[in-house]
Amino acid sequence: MPNEGSYEAALKRSREVESDIAAGKVEKYTMLTGDRPTGRLHLGHYFGTIKERVRLQDLGVRTNIIIADYQVITDRDTTEHIRDNVYNMVMDYLACGIDPAKTMIFTHSAVPSENQLMLPFLSLVTEAELQRNPTVKAEMEASGHSLTGLLLTYPVHQACDILFCKGNIVPVGRDQLPHIEVTSKIARRFNERYGKVFPDVTGLLTSTPLIPGLDGRKMSKSYGNAISISMTADETARLIKKSKTDSERFITFDPDNRPGVSALLTTAGICTGRDPREIAEEIGNGGSGQLKKYVTQAVNDYFEPIRERRHQYEDDLDYVRDVLHDGNAKANDIARQTLDEVREAMGMVY
Secondary structure (H helix, E strand, C coil), X not given: CCCCCCHHHHHHHHHHHHHHHHCXXXXXXXXXXXXXXXXXXXXXXXXXXXXXXXXXXHHCCEEEEEECCHHHXXXXXXXXXXXXXXXXXXXXXXXXXXXXXXXEEEEHHHCHHHHHCHHHHHCCCCHHHHHXXXXXXXXXXXXXXXXXXXXXXXXXXXXXHHHCCCCCEEEECHHHHHHHHHHHHHHHHHHHHHCCCCCCCEEEECCCCCCECCCCCECCHHHCCCCECCCCHHHHHHHHHHCCCCCCCCCCCCCCCCHHHHHHHHHHHHHHCCCHHHHHHHHHHHHHHHHHHHHHHHHHHHHHHHHHHXXXXXXXXXXXXXXXXXXXXXXXXXXXXXXXXXHHHCCCCC
């Protein structure tokens, strides 16, 4: 038997969920996932999670997306531009195929009953468990900030996000599994202490390869190496043209020794469904100029229909606001009901 907390055990549970969904047993599952509104969503977000959300939504899974506006201040000193970022995030979701008739889109700050779950949940984890969380450590190092109380309790806040709507599947990459483990631990400990309220939670491991930034590093808004979903075709072309490759003319796929070239090949491969090595062989002596032209065409062809739909929402901001307003109202109804169940289980109804 694999260790309960191991990657092998997580993969086994993930495959069992996928088998259920493929067999049409979608009524068993509620999905929760989300993003921090710190800037524009990019190709890494799209291929890493958004495409998967659309797939699950269209298969009939109950899907929920949180725009984690409170979590912006885990490692930032300002909320400047946050409203603009939130509205643009909703536009990106809609353009990519998220359907508000099937998926609840809402914001942290608009759902007080969800955030109130933090108090009982914090009593179920130790400081040592929070300190050990690798994502908290990584975020702290990346931001250069001292460890704030909000950043330390970030995994508990994510548990509130998942459990308030009785979410039991969360699409994640392998590096995010520790967050799912914290959520599972909180749900289990609450149920053992007060009675069954929350479901078991499974991380649904995504199979999409990590799409690197244009410089070979992780794709990130802060690195300036990300192609945003909202970019025009010309903006995309200019960004790809400026990307650094190397002095070797012959194109090969070698992520360790040629990160810039390999990042471009990976991007082209994901957008075309082709093997990056095959693309490299095809370009061969064409050099970085031909490679960049190929990548630009691949990205712009893939995202053209998405960007066309996005333009429609840019011209109808009232609709975007309505989507968020309706999602917030639904989330509040669900959160109040869950908080009532929690208070009932804890004997705190007076």
